[in-house]
Amino acid sequence: MRSEHPATLAAAPEQGATEEATAVAHPNIALIKYWGKRDEDLVLPRVDSLSMTLDVFPTTTRVRLRADAAHDQVTLNGAPARGEALRRVVAFLDLVRERAGRAHRAVVDSENTVPTGAGLASSASGFAALAVAAAAAYGLDLDATALSRLARRGSGSASRSVFGGFAVWHAGPARGTAQEADLASHAEPVPTGDLDPALVVAVLDAGPKEVSSRTAMRRTVDTSPLYESWAASSGADLAEMRAALLAGDIETVGEVAERNALGMHATMLAARPAVRYMTPATLAVLDRVLRIRRDGVPAYATMDAGPNVKVLCRRADAGQVAAALWEAAADGTVLVAGPGPGARLLGGDGR
C-alpha cells in the first residue's frame, strides 16, 4: 500500500490529461465463510469470516481520470463492461468520487486472470485492486484498514484481499449507527504459527454461475430455516480456527474449514427455492478428499458459490493431493496455490 509502493500520480496540466494509478490484488478463499448481509447497501455481513489470500490469479487494474469525459469507461479483460458488471464499477467509483470531492470520470482497465463468476473469488481480487487503484488515482490517502472498508463496498470478500496471508473480516457490532458499523467492518491480518499451507484448487467448471452470490445470500437469509443456526455456529468455528492457526495445527484448521463450508452449502440447499452450486463433479472430488484423508494425508475441502473445490493441506503434501485430485476432477484443471500478498500499487513501469 502507499507506504511500501509509491503511486504513479501524474498531475493533469492540460485538458484530457490523466491522473492514474495501477494496482494488483489476489483472490482469497474463505476458511470461515461470509454468507449473508445485514445491510446490502453498506455491505455489512451477518458473520465474521476468515480467509487465505492466494498467490495465483492476480487482477491488475489501471484507473485513469478524464477531465473531459461524460461517462466512466470500463474494460474487463479487453472487452467493454456492460450491464451489472459496469453498474457495480460505476457505483464504486461514485463512492470514491464522493469521498475525494472530485467529479472526474475515469477509464478503468482490468485484467483478471481468475475465471469470472465461477466461485473463485474474481470479485475479491477485482474490487481490492479497484479500491487501491481508484483511491490513489483520485488522491485519497487511505491506510490498509480504510482500503479494506472501501473494497468491502464493491464486494464483501474484497475487504480480505487487501491483506496478504490469512485475514479476518469483522462483521462489526449488530447495533449502533450506520457510521459505527461501517467503521468497524474491515479485515485485518491474522497471526499464524508454524503453518506451511497450500490450497489445491480443482477447477471443475470455469463458466459463470447461474445464481449470483448476492442473490443466493439474500434468498438464504430470507428463506432458509437452517441459516440462523449456521450463523451462530460460525462464531464458534472462527474462535477455534484462530486458535488452530496460531498453534500451527493444520488438522483442526482443515476440519473446521470443511464443516463451516458444508454447513454454508446446507443453508443454501434448504433455501426456497434451493440454491445448489455443487455438481456431480464436486461430489466426486469431495469423495476423493475423504480417501486422501483415510490414506493418512491431512486434506480438507472448502467450496464457495460455484462447483469448484479447494483443498487445504500442507505444502509438503500438495503434489500428492494435486495428483489425486487430477484423477477425480475428470475434465477439470488442478493447480496448487500458496499464501499470497496483499493488494498493492504498481510503479509507473508496471512492477
Ligand code: PMV
Ligand atoms: O463477496 P462476494 O459477494 O463474492 O461473496 C462471496 C462469498 C463466498 O465466496 C461464498 C464466501 C466467502 O467468504 O468468500
